[in-house]
Amino acid sequence: MKRIVKNGPFWMFLIVLFALPVLPKPLHVPEYWITLLNYIGLYSIVAIGLVLLTGIGGMTSFGQAAFVGIGAYATAYLTTQFGVSPWLGLIAGVLLTALIAWVLGAVTMRLSGHFLPLGTIAWGLALFFLFGNLELLGKYDGINGIPVLNLLGIDLETGRHIYYLIWIVVLGAVVSVQNLLNSRPGRAIRALRGSGSMAEAMGVDTGWMRVVIFVYAAVLAAISGFLYAHLQRAVNPTPFGLNHGIEYLFMAVVGGVSHVWGAVLGAAILTLLQDYLQTLLPKLLGENGNFEMIVFGILMVLLLQHARGGVWPFVARLFPRGPQARAPNDVHPLPMRSKPxxxxxxxxxxxxxxxxxxxxxxxxxxxxxxxxxxxxxxxxxxxxxxxxxxxxxxxxxxxxxxxxxxxxxxxxxxxxxxxxxxIGRTFQHVKLVPGMTVLENVAIGAHLRGRAGVWRSIVRLNRSEEARLMAEAARQIRRVGLEKHLYDEAGSLALGQQRILEIARALCCDxxxxxxxxxxxxxxxxxxxxxxxxxxxxxxxxxxxxxxxxxxxxxxxxxxxxxxxxxxxxxxxxxxxxxxxxxxxxxxxxxxxx
The missing domain is CATH 3.40.50.300 (P-loop containing nucleotide triphosphate hydrolases)
Structure with a gap:
């Protein structure tokens, strides 16, 4: 019962979201607002991937719009040229995107500093011009006549029909990323930003982990492109250029680049703000000139100046904090290596x-x-x-x-x-993930003692192993005398306690x-x-x-x-x-x- 109360705002959000298209006539939502909500959902899917890649993993990408394009063009080409099922087009688009992202990520993710975002700009532009110059993709005219999606015998031929599918995918993306972040590989991902050397010393293959989250963010973008293609029933290169890549990143940053729900909030803010300015400014300043982009830019600079962590942290204060990762008591202990x-x-x-x-x-x-x-x-x-x-x-x-x-x-x-x-180690200058709890920080040390990977973690097939890892982390925390701080944020501890926390993390490696x-x-x-x-x-x-x-x-x-x-x-x-x-x-x- 307590869990239902704690998640009350979330369930209220779901009820309102899914009730909007079917409200009775006095409360009927116009088609225009359904269209806006559809686009907010599509943009949210891409921005959620950027939260994982940029906000959590610390890798800035301006090229996500190109991956949206791959997903859109894959289903458009296969369904119009060969008459295959759109769902086969989705599978093909996801596989093609994953392959291209893996190749690009293996090269790009090795870059650091300003070279990394410049690298994403380079391949983003390359893919954009490829869309516009390939004859089989219709060049800059694109592909028309994309068939309607059919789900369980229902044709999703209008925005109101496809609305539910889009938002189910949004919620699925949110849940999958949250499941991932609250897992063994997720703790490794959260350590990438600013603590890569520590993660390596705990046994994390940081290079591979960067490629994995790059591919996953690209797959989410491709799924958004698939939905976009069947919503619009036509595609051309325009929505897949660098400008849109910057907008996606902007959405993640404005909402709160380190918060999964911030991606949804950022997509809503930017979409609604752009729409409002495009309606209001021509009335005030005349039809000539693209004034909305100037005003929009000024507003974004002011927003980021006063809310550098994005808007979501302010919204999150209105809701109870969700349940933290806890250490179970009655689990089978992890195996230990033989002592010399x-x-x-x-x-x-x-x-x-x-x-x-x-x-x-x-x-x-x-x-x-x-x-x-x-x-x-x-x-x-x-x-x-x-x-x-x-x-x-x-x-x-x-x-x-x-x-x-x-x-x-x-x-x-x-x-x-x-x-x-x-061989376990600590560092001359303390290396922790300040926003994670003491328990989660110490559990990073047990990385090599687990086996569950990204995909098992996403669908929560790692529960048994996760319980054992958390129990081991709690045991080492008690061993060094920090049990009172088990669920405190590591960044809130005094320096001496942080150094002892590092020893507990090293001991967790066995x-x-x-x-x-x-x-x-x-x-x-x-x-x-x-x-x-x-x-x-x-x-x-x-x-x-x-x-x-x-x-x-x-x-x-x-x-x-x-x-x-x-x-x-x-x-x-x-x-x-x-x-x-x-x-x-x-x-x-x-x-x-x-």
């Missing part, structure tokens, strides 16, 4: 060297990490500690030397493969070796003591830890052995009390001692 014997040599760094041009950042450094030990890698700022750490974790490749883990060379592997072998990059940096004295107590407890539970740190006081009573670096070279190694008295270490830290 006490004292077994886990990690061996042998004469590792890293050169950046003429600069030697790491100079033939060697050390070992044994099972059940905490090893500290310390030194002054600029000593090469983090570079050595990155060589071990696959962020950098050594110029020469070897790194082996449990007898296997890993110095040529990337971060994903190293994580797969049982590592054999835990690598911590300056975990005490920026912490107050009491926070450092709590962190040290946590690390001692993990060692007692059998965890092996390599700790990169420059705070000698922090590591002196914590570690089993210390490796000291200065200017990229190992200057000392031994027990903490031995290192503390080493003349070379005193010289590095204190400038010498009398």
């Amino acid at each position: 014997a006490a004292g077994e040599r886990l990690l061996s760094v042998d004469k590792v060297r890293k050169e950046f041009g003429g600069l030697v950042a790491v100079n033939d450094v060697s050390f070992d990490v044994k099972s059940g030990h905490i090893i500290g890698l310390i030194g002054p700022n600029g000593a090469g500690k983090s570079t050595t750490f990155n060589l071990v974790t696959g962020v950098l490749q050594p110029t020469r030397g070897t790194v082996t883990f449990r007898g296997e060379r890993i110095d040529a592997l990337n971060s994903r493969e190293i994580a797969r072998r049982g 590592p054999t070796l835990l690598l911590l990059d300056e975990p005490a940096a920026g912490l107050r004295y009491q926070e450092k003591q709590q962190l040290a107590a946590l690390l001692r407890r993990l060692r007692e539970e059998g965890m092996s830890i390599l700790l990169v740190e420059h705070d000698m006081d922090f590591v002196m009573n914590l570690t089993d052995r210390l490796v000291v670096m200065e200017f990229g070279t190992r200057i000392a190694e031994g027990l903490p009390h031995e290192v503390q008295r080493d003349p070379a270490v005193l010289e590095a830290y204190l400038g010498g001692v009398e």
